[in-house]
Amino acid sequence: MKTKFPAVAMTAVSMVLTLAVVVMWLGGSMPWPIAVVVGLGIDGGWLATLAYERRLAAQGDHSAPVTVVGWFFGVIATGVLVTHAAGEESPGAWLAVAWLPLAAKALWLVHGLWERTALTPGALRSIQGIQQEARDEAAVARARLRAEAATEETRLTAVTAAGARVARVQARTAQTLSHAWATLESAREGEGTGRALTCVTARVTPDVTPTWELPVWGPTDPVPGPLALDSVPVLTDAELDRLVDAIRTSETPALSYREMATRFRAAGHSASEVRLRAAWKRIA
Known part of the structure; x- marks a missing residue:
């Protein structure tokens, strides 16, 4: 018209x-x-x-x-x-x-x-409904991605802060040990240290001249630590899906996401939280 x-x-x-x-x-x-x-x-x-x-x-x-x-x-x-x-x-x-x-x-x-x-009004309403549904799904997907990104950022921030605290504690411990070893070294090298100690123990162990050798600060054997991130093989999506599905269906009823994630990491596997959740959504 x-x-x-x-x-x-x-x-x-x-x-x-x-x-x-x-x-x-x-x-x-x-x-x-x-x-x-x-x-x-x-x-x-x-x-x-x-x-x-x-x-x-x-x-x-x-x-x-x-x-x-x-x-x-x-x-x-x-x-x-x-x-x-x-x-x-x-x-x-x-x-x-x-x-x-x-x-x-x-x-x-x-x-x-x-x-x-x-087009008829009914067809127009159907088209509008489809477009609105697509917009809703896109908005939900964007919100989910933003939430996952925020969660990952918070986790990384917490891990970084914890690592910084551990480094500070290790630095303070190393400084304290250094002072202690320096004190022991100065006591061992002192001229009157041996005489003083012999004078104290002479009445307990007569005719015995003990050798007073204090611990010496020296090189230590490195303790093997956790594997570096570069040495951990990166799992493909197919391998990650297979592992997640195997862990999830290892018990009946199937494990929840938290239980699966705990067992996944306890088994020595490595994957980011975003990829692990994506694999869970694909197989569940």
Whole structure:
């Protein structure tokens, strides 16, 4: 309806203008009723082809000859208006409306395209529902990704802070041990240390001169620590899914995510929380 009313209005104006021009042309050379008949003949032919086109369009059909005849009548009406404008002293006003017949035909063409692509209200509501559902799913996915990223960031921050605290404790412990060993070293190297200790123990162990050797700060054997991250093989998605599925279904009923994750890491496997959760979602 939005495209039909403009097409109807422009068609009516074009027919009136065509009839008026034909009557003005032929009114001086023949009786005006005959001139009116000629004008109505042009308009009638145009209206008849237009009605036939609309009938075929309503049936979902199309006829190229009828369309050609309709455009032919539109060209005739436009030619009548242009010819009349050329013979006037001020042709501007008539030329300004000479395009109306062809414009009316173009509007009917647009209206036909509108009808062929129009959808029912139910279909439009279904499309809107599908689009809204897609937007909702995208919003939920974005929120889930942001939450997982925030969780991973919090975990990494906590791990980093814990590592920093451990490093500070180790530094303080090393400093304390260094001071202790320095004190022992200075006591061992002192000139009166041996005499003082011998004087104390002489009454307990007569005729025995003990050797007072205090512990010496020296090199130590390195203690093997946990494997570096670079030495841990990176699991592919397929391997990760297989491990997660095997751990999850190792008991009946199946393990929860927390239990699975605990056993996964206790077995010495390594994977980020995001990848582990993604594998859990794929197999569960």
